[in-house]
Amino acid sequence: MNALIPGLLVLASLLALAALAVARAARWRAGRAAAVDAVAGLLAMPGRYLHDVHDAVLRDPVGRAKAGDTGRAAARMHMLTAGGFIAATALILAVHLFALGGVVLAWLLLAFLALMSAGLLRLYARRKPEVSPRLSRGGFDRLPYAFTAFIVFFAIATLPAAGLIAPFSWASLGGLALLALGAWACIELYVGMGYGPLKHALNGVLHLAFHPRPARFGATTPDSALQPLPATAERLGVEQPRDFAWNRLLAFDACVQCGRCEAACPAFAAGLPLNPKKLIQDLVAASGTHGSDLGYSGSPYPQRPVGSAHGAIDKPIIGSGAMIHPDTLWACTTCRACVYECPMMIEHVDAVVDLRRFQTLELGATPNKAPAVLEELKATDTVCGRPTSARLDWAADLRLPLLAEVEHTEALLWIGEGGFDMRNQRTLRALVKLLREAGIEPAVLGAEELDCGDVARRLGDEKTFEALARRNIATLNGYAGRFARIVTADPHVLQVLGREYPALGGYYSVVHHSTLLAELIEAGRLKPAADDSGRRVTFHDPCYLGRYNGEVSAPRRVLKGIGIKVVEMNRSGMRSSCCGWGGGSTFTDVPGKRRIPDVRMDHVRETGAELVAVACPNCAVMLEGVVQPRADVADLAELLLAAVEAGK
Amino acid sequence: MALDIAVLVSVGRHPASARNRRAVLDARALELALNVPGANIHLIHAGDADEPALREYLGMGVERLSVLGVPAHADVLPVLVAHLKALRPALVLCGAAAEQGAGSGELPYRLAAALGMPIVPAVAGFELHGGRAQLAQALPRGRRRGVEAALPVLLSVDRAAPEPRQSAYARAQRGQIERIAVPAAPLWQPPGEEQPARKRPKRLKLISGSGAERMRAAQGAAASAGKGQLLVQPEPAAAAQAIYDYLLSEGILRG
Numbered sequence: 001m002n003a004l005i006p007g008l009l010v011l012a013s014l015l016a017l018a019a020l021a022v023a024r025a026a027r028w029r030a031g032r033a034a035a036v037d038a039v040a041g042l043l044a045m046p047g048r049y050l051h052d053v054h055d056a057v058l059r060d061p062v063g064r065a066k067a068g069d070t071g072r073a074a075a076r077m078h079m080l081t082a083g084g085f086i087a088a089t090a091l092i093l094a095v096h097l098f099a100l101g102g103v104v105l106a107w108l109l110l111a112f113l114a115l116m117s118a119g120l121l122r123l124y125a126r127r128k129p130e131v132s133p134r135l136s137r138g139g140f141d142r143l144p145y146a147f148t149a150f151i152v153f154f155a156i157a158t159l160p161a162a163g164l165i166a167p168f169s170w171a172s173l174g175g176l177a178l179l180a181l182g183a184w185a186c187i188e189l190y191v192g193m194g195y196g197p198l199k200h201a202l203n204g205v206l207h208l209a210f211h212p213r214p215a216r217f218g219a220t221t222p223d224s225a226l227q228p229l230p231a232t233a234e235r236l237g238v239e240q241p242r243d244f245a246w247n248r249l250l251a252f253d254a255c256v257q258c259g260r261c262e263a264a265c266p267a268f269a270a271g272l273p274l275n276p277k278k279l280i281q282d283l284v285a286a287s288g289t290h291g292s293d294l295g296y297s298g299s300p301y302p303q304r305p306v307g308s309a310h311g312a313i314d315k316p317i318i319g320s321g322a323m324i325h326p327d328t329l330w331a332c333t334t335c336r337a338c339v340y341e342c343p344m345m346i347e348h349v350d351a352v353v354d355l356r357r358f359q360t361l362e363l364g365a366t367p368n369k370a371p372a373v374l375e376e377l378k379a380t381d382t383v384c385g386r387p388t389s390a391r392l393d394w395a396a397d398l399r400l401p402l403l404a405e406v407e408h409t410e411a412l413l414w415i416g417e418g419g420f421d422m423r424n425q426r427t428l429r430a431l432v433k434l435l436r437e438a439g440i441e442p443a444v445l446g447a448e449e450l451d452c453g454d455v456a457r458r459l460g461d462e463k464t465f466e467a468l469a470r471r472n473i474a475t476l477n478g479y480a481g482r483f484a485r486i487v488t489a490d491p492h493v494l495q496v497l498g499r500e501y502p503a504l505g506g507y508y509s510v511v512h513h514s515t516l517l518a519e520l521i522e523a524g525r526l527k528p529a530a531d532d533s534g535r536r537v538t539f540h541d542p543c544y545l546g547r548y549n550g551e552v553s554a555p556r557r558v559l560k561g562i563g564i565k566v567v568e569m570n571r572s573g574m575r576s577s578c579c580g581w582g583g584g585s586t587f588t589d590v591p592g593k594r595r596i597p598d599v600r601m602d603h604v605r606e607t608g609a610e611l612v613a614v615a616c617p618n619c620a621v622m623l624e625g626v627v628q629p630r631a632d633v634a635d636l637a638e639l640l641l642a643a644v645e646a647g648k
Numbered sequence: 649m650a651l652d653i654a655v656l657v658s659v660g661r662h663p664a665s666a667r668n669r670r671a672v673l674d675a676r677a678l679e680l681a682l683n684v685p686g687a688n689i690h691l692i693h694a695g696d697a698d699e700p701a702l703r704e705y706l707g708m709g710v711e712r713l714s715v716l717g718v719p720a721h722a723d724v725l726p727v728l729v730a731h732l733k734a735l736r737p738a739l740v741l742c743g744a745a746a747e748q749g750a751g752s753g754e755l756p757y758r759l760a761a762a763l764g765m766p767i768v769p770a771v772a773g774f775e776l777h778g779g780r781a782q783l784a785q786a787l788p789r790g791r792r793r794g795v796e797a798a799l800p801v802l803l804s805v806d807r808a809a810p811e812p813r814q815s816a817y818a819r820a821q822r823g824q825i826e827r828i829a830v831p832a833a834p835l836w837q838p839p840g841e842e843q844p845a846r847k848r849p850k851r852l853k854l855i856s857g858s859g860a861e862r863m864r865a866a867q868g869a870a871a872s873a874g875k876g877q878l879l880v881q882p883e884p885a886a887a888a889q890a891i892y893d894y895l896l897s898e899g900i901l902r903g
Contacts, residue, residue, distance in 0.1 A: 235818075236817070236818050360814075360816070360817075361816060361817040361818050362816055362817075362818040362819070363816055364707060364708070364709075364813060364814035364815055364816030364819065365814070365816075366814055371813075371814035372811075374814070375669070375814075375815075378669070379662040379664075379665055379667050379669045380662055380664050380665040380667070381665070385662075385664060386664055387664045387665055461817070463817045
């Protein structure tokens with residue numbers, strides 16, 4: 001009996017964990033049904049863990065507040081601690097419960113405990129003496145001690161089996177104290193996997209297997225298209241936690257509170273009341289029978305206290321007295337920085353859009369100027385409320401042919417909302433001239449071009465999005481075969497036409513102007529002169545081009561073609577920081593301590609650049625709205641046109 | 649006892665796209681009614697019950713819209729009078745003028761006359777106290793006038809009233825449209841032909857003189873007629889006194 005105690009401790013803890021896991025699964029099952037290929041998911045899970053999760057963990061967190069807080073350190077810590085822990089668990093059961101393996105397995109167990117100690121040192125380094133502000137405290141702060149206790153207890157308990165000391169009895173003062181320590185460690189580590197910080201281990205594995213977006217794993221471009229509304233729901237969008245699909249509830253529960261999302265969130269950085277980590281934790285807390293954020297130990301939503309939010313699985317999530325304040329929901333720019341950083345593969349933006357759908361479609365509670373924008377979209381098919389026939393007013397002298405008047409065009413130019421804006425008309429003019437310079441005569445839809453629906457969809461108005469999309473698709477399909485591809489200077493159009501129309505039956509080849517211009521330069525169809533001004537230039541990646549469409553090389557190839565060497569910002573490429581426009585946030589306009597574009601312009605200033613190149617009409621407007629002194633803002637097309645004209 | 653409020657709504661028309669929508673003024677009338685606690689709102693339209701734009705009013709949070717089935721180009725006045733006489737609401741709210749059709753703005757007056765109710769035009773807001781309504785009437789240039797009226801009263805709502813709430817899709821779809829058959833109404837003959845309004849170029853008045861003079865002329869007489877007083881780097885006390893005197897003279901502060 002005496003020798004069985006350590007093994008029984010682990011066995012009992014594992015049984016308790018199993019009971020907790022069943023209870024937890026009941027919470028998830030309260031969610032809506034979801035089509036999940038469980039077998040394929042379980043088979044794919046190890047690959048997803050070893051590739052996708054590993055890649056995400058290995059990236060250094062944004063804005064590291066502490067030396068040594070690297071992705072590599074986090075990966076090693078997990079590999080050693082978790083790997084050692086799993087192997088040690090199996091060996092503890094073998095050695096202590098079934099007395100298998102004799103001295104050999106006992107020594108092997110000691111070796112894995114030593115491996116865990118190596119990981120534990122990294123865990124201490126991560127949490128002592130100070131902790132990065134992005135990390136949560138609470139139970140996480142106890143983990144180093146619990147692992148220490150675990151290693152000490154099982155090492156001593158294994159010494160007799162390894163033949164190093166004589167068997168001893170637990171029934172002594174020292175033995176009982178040691179036993180108490182071991183029991184506490186087993187509760188924290190095994191049972192805690194059902195409710196505590198370590199639940200990310202178990203839930204994370206299940207989440208990887210039953211992920212709501214299995215297509216994102218191993219994909220060459222991001223799986224970023226928003227998903228349509230479920231056809232058979234009693235409510236449109238999500239009002240209560242149980243309105244989420246069950247595997248979304250599981251996804252929230254996988255959150256490890258590492259705060260990488262928080263560190264990358266542009267709204268959090270500008271002091272808007274949003275913290276993606278707390279958003280997910282609030283959704284977890286609200287998924288029980290009585291939830292509150294009292295147990296939350298990370299950074300709050302800026303400007304908001306912690307501890308006053310309450311929710312339940314069948315209570316509304318959004319409300320000024322509920323779990324999440326509406327300002328938090330509407331502060332999100334849908335930039336996907338959190339999704340890209342999250343090592344647990346959580347889809348924050350999907351959750352935000354689902355919550356917004358209920359607010360907009362069921363409650364009519366879209367804040368500030370957003371309802372007016374949605375009303376104009378319904379009545380005029382444009383965000384600004386002007387007739388679509390006015391979209392080309394700026395191009396009267398360019399005599400752009402309508403697609404209806406030409407047999408075929410290589411490039412159907414999708415103008416977008418930028419056509420109504422004087423700043424972006426300059427970009428569009430430059431783009432038209434460049435295309436003609438390269439021998440491409442673009443055609444346009446003219447008054448037939450309606451808004452693509454990006455703003456409506458991100459504001460949760462799925463019905464207006466669908467109506468616009470279906471009409472655009474009918475128009476484009478009517479011209480099938482008469483255009484080779486659609487060219488746009490707006491990455492939001494690229495996303496919606498290229499990636500979100502297919503779900504509604506519109507399949508088109510859509511390219512961003514940066515991609516096309518890079519091609520034209522490389523094919524020698526555009527011959528820009530090398531820029532010899534010697535000015536420092538940086539490039540701001542639009543979220544909807546980089547993180548949504550995976551295109552970060554084409555804009556740089558264009559700049560390289562002009563002979564500009566880009567001075568990169570700390571946050572660039574897939575890890576670019578949002579300008580603050582996306583997700584309709586210029587219309588919902590939630591106040592923060594600063595404006596998001598001001599934060600981004602600070603990143604530009606850090607590089608010392610005199611010019612920031614942009615590739616999105618909305619980024620151009622946001623960054624140009626930053627007060628002087630600041631870097632100049634120019635679209636790639638404007639820069640390239642100047643270089644091409646200089647080359648003549 | 650719940651107060652009966654009849655809100656008369658029409659089909660609006662967006663000036664840029666000419667597409668049907670909820671009418672700007674009628675939606676404001678409904679918004680005012682929705683803000684009366686415990687009111688029993690009767691939402692009424694005379695026209696085509698199948699017009700989709702009507703659902704936008706339901707999306708503001710009213711469960712039912714009664715449509716008096718009047719054919720296009722029929723005179724809506726007699727059917728509205730008959731319906732409202734039977735309903736006997738304490739308050740009738742409507743926009744000041746329709747956005748299409750005749751849109752003359754006469755309907756509220758004719759309706760009030762036929763119902764024997766007083767009418768208060770250009771209402772921007774109201775509160776009810778007992779059997780009386782305290783009204784804020786919109787005057788030009790953002791001014792307001794307090795008016796009091798005994799119920800029942802007909803109020804025509806001005807653009808200065810609060811913006812209407814968002815129309816929610818789901819509520820619009822779930823709301824019910826009640827079709828009410830009405831006796832054949834006489835057709836309304838538009839006086840003359842309808843055609844889109846043509847913007848006429850403004851006649852430019854040539855002003856010669858300094859830049860400041862031309863700017864003043866461009867801003868119109870109102871801006872130049874100001875009896876303002878220019879203080880250059882005044883003492884703080886003198887500046888405060890000037891502001892105080894101004895606020896007194898405008899009646900914003902009472903001395």
